[in-house]
Amino acid sequence: MPISSFYGMQTSLRGLIAQQRMLDTTGHNIANASTVGYSRQEALLSASMAQQVTVSGSSVAVGSHLGSGVDVQGFRRIRDQFLDAQYRAQNTNLSDWKSRAEGLDSAELSLNEPSDTGIQAQLTKFWGAWSDLSKSPDDQAAKQALVQQAGALTDAIHSVRSQMSDAQAAATTQYDQIVGPGGEVEKISTELAGLNKTISSFITNGDSPNDLMDRRDLLIDQLSTYGQVSVDQLASGSTNVSFVDGTTGTKYPIVTDQSADWAGPPGGGWSPGGQMGGLLAIGKSGGTIDGYLQSMDDFSNSLATAVNNAYGGQFFDVGSPAGATINVAAPIAAAPASIVSGTGASGSNDLAMAVSQLRGNAAIDGVYKAFVAKVGGDLNESTRMQANAQVLADSVEDRRQSVAGVSMDEEMSNLVRFQRAYQASARAMSTMDEMLDVLINRTGKVGL
Secondary structure, eight states: OOOOTTHHHHHHHHHHHHHHHHHHHHHHHHHTTTOTTOOOEEEEEEEOOOEEEEEEOSSOEEEEEEOOOEEEEEEEEOOOHHHHHHHHHHHHHHHHHHHHHHHHHHHHHHHOOSSSSSHHHHHHHHHHHHHHHHHSTTOHHHHHHHHHHHHHHHHHHHHHHHHHHHHHHHHHHHHHHHHSTTSHHHHHHHHHHHHHHHHHHHHHTTOOOHHHHHHHHHHHHHHHHHSOEEEEEOTTSOEEEEEEOTTTOOEEEEEETTEEOOOOSOSSOOOOOHHHHHHHHHHSTTSHHHHHHHHHHHHHHHHHHHHHHHHTSOSEEOOSSHHHHOEEOHHHHHOGGGOOOOSSSTTOOHHHHHHHTTTTOIIIIIHHHHHHHHHHHHHHHHHHHHHHHHHHHHHHHHHHHHHHSOOHHHHHHHHHHHHHHHHHHHHHHHHHHHHHHIIIIITTOTTO
């Protein structure tokens, strides 16, 4: 078929439009270089459908195809779903150990060991006060000092146990704020359902809403901070997202297609991993801090029992829980002079000596030192595991950014490349314009 003289103008125009779209996409990448969760994009080009023409030769006419330029097929975001899955798994592990380390750090700080005000220091002073009394059995000042030191010891025990209880309650409260009604998971669930609906609508119409899909992936990344997530891609462009119990493999839906399905955590125990798993591990009944509280109660019981047995009477009162209720017996606290130093005549000191010799007792000092060592060891282990998890998460994130991240050097080189291509297309168009000007305005004029 015949070819219009203006055919080349249309070809050049397609080139201009295509390079303009490439420049627009590059500008979009540069503008979002620092946007969290953004995936770089590129324009997809393909040759336009060629025009079938007849080329006349000297003896025979043959058919051929004349290229018609370039078309922009769409805009693709650069993303690797395999790296996304790897990152989310490592992010879940990192958040788990991080939340454990933070909770255990609060528990360890409450011990305040070694120091001049911790339980160990107060315990040493308490044994010293009994030793001083054994040297002056009838000294009222020594008895008063003993009662005051015993009160300082029980206050220190109360303080440590109270702070550990506060750390446990804080972990539980933080967990509830994440998974409870109106919590972070529910908010993300609602937003994901809305994004699924919008994305599915665009994809059904043949569009690719790249920025909306980036937002959806960012929300799923945030969910992986809270717990182990499972993501199922649907043909409609929508997704099913669930938390996964690391022990049983059971899935707990967060969003199903275009519906927000988060109904809160299961009634029984579960192992979601991530921040939720770490908070549960330290804050739940039977968790790490619960074990510390039990150790404090056991220590308090051992202290009260050993001192009362050696004293031969009720020096300490203790209830339940022991660590929160241990106190100097009310009669002694009210009248320090009533403390009996010995079983014999005035001046005897066998009872005071018996109590002072409990210093270093394995069931008291030894138990407490072992408890402090356990808390420190647990914290060190969590900190070490957090550091390891951080290295792995950073490594995967670096690989992910090498694929999806924006490289300013690459984008700047693309700007130059697309600008040159745009200039070339513009030059082709101006050349065609000059040719047509000669054809239309000058053909047939004498003397040209």
